[in-house]
Structure formats: structure tokens, C-alpha cells
Amino acid sequence: GQNIDQPTEMTATEGAIVQINCTYQTSGFNGLFWYQQHAGEAPTFLSYNVLDGLEEKGRFSSFLSRSKGYSYLLLKELQMKDSASYLCAVVDSNYQLIWGAGTKLIIKP
């Protein structure tokens, strides 16, 4: 079967750094997305990785290791507005997105 694992909830302090992990087992791999979803709102695109390595985009970076079936999202200089759920999604061999349940990130002052 296909499986995406993320921690259910994480807590971090404003100004700090947090790493949200995602491990996956899917039928085929054609890339991995990270989305942000604020409570009561729609998911919005953060990043897409298809090759191994680190992609940096401002305060957010995303890493991929295809051999390990592993990705992480790194958030630096945390702000209160970063409180949200972060969704990991893998593109499988049929080019369908398989979604993790999401990680709820709580930022404390």
C-alpha cells in the first residue's frame, strides 16, 4: 500500500527553527510537494522537490532523499503567522498526489 507519515503536531518558539519530517512508501515517485494550510482555509503551495537535495526559498527550505523515502521542511525565523498545518504529498506512478495527514505546527511567543 501507499503510506505517507508525518508527525501529528509540533510546537516551536517564535524566532526559532523547526524541521517537519515526512517519510513515504508509494508505488512510484514523481516528486514531492509541501503545502501550508491555515485553519479553515485552503492548502497553498510551498515547494516541490523531484531531485535529491535542498531547495531554499526564503525562510522555508525543503529537502529530499529519494533513496531513503524521506523529506523535510525547514522553517527558519519562525513567526506567529507560521502557525498552520503543513501537508506532505507524493506524486505516485499514476501522477496522482498521495497526501499525508499533515503536521499541525503551533508557534508560541
Added chain:
Amino acid sequence: TAGITQAPTSQILAAGRSMTLRCTQDMRHNAMYWYRQDLGLGLRLIHYSNTAGTTGKGEVPDGYSVSRANTDDFPLTLASAVPSQTSVYFCASSDSIAGGPDTQYFGPGTRLTVL
């Protein structure tokens, strides 16, 4: 640009009744999708359409039907609602003909409660 709009925003529906959730996009994207999101579970694909005139079944299609008469609209119909269809429904679109790994853009969602 509106992007993707969904209607209604929320709805309470009696079990056994039918309902159509509307989704319209103005980005001229080829592919459109319907997901449901339930607490503790990831987004689950109900139906999709890679291009106008074609549709396909996702992970949880039972009890739902879709049509894609044109590029912009992708309505989702519940023929006879059941309480297990209580969920938040998201419509999404992407600029992908072959269902490739293109970014999906989401509508604001419809919160449906079936009693």
C-alpha cells in the same frame, strides 16, 4: 483574478437528499480535482478530470459523480447523501494535460454536514 471559487461555503443536508457542489476556475487549467478532507486523514481524491470531456475515479469515488462539460466548471454531485459524507470538500486545478506533477491550486472549500 478569482482563481478557483466554490459554492456553497457551507451546507447542512438531510440524509437521502441530493446536492451539487459547484467549482469554477478562471485560470484555464486543464486538470481539475475534487478532494475530501477529514480530521486526522490526508486529503483523499474523489474524482478528477485531466481535460474537458473526461473524468476519472480517485481513491474514494463511491456515492459521488462529476461532469466536465467545459474547461472552467467541475461540479460534484451527491445523489443520496449519507452521514459519512460529512466533510470539507476542496476543489483544485492544475495546468496539466497528462496528470503530471504540476502544482495544484485549491478553492476555499465547502463544509458539508449530513444529518
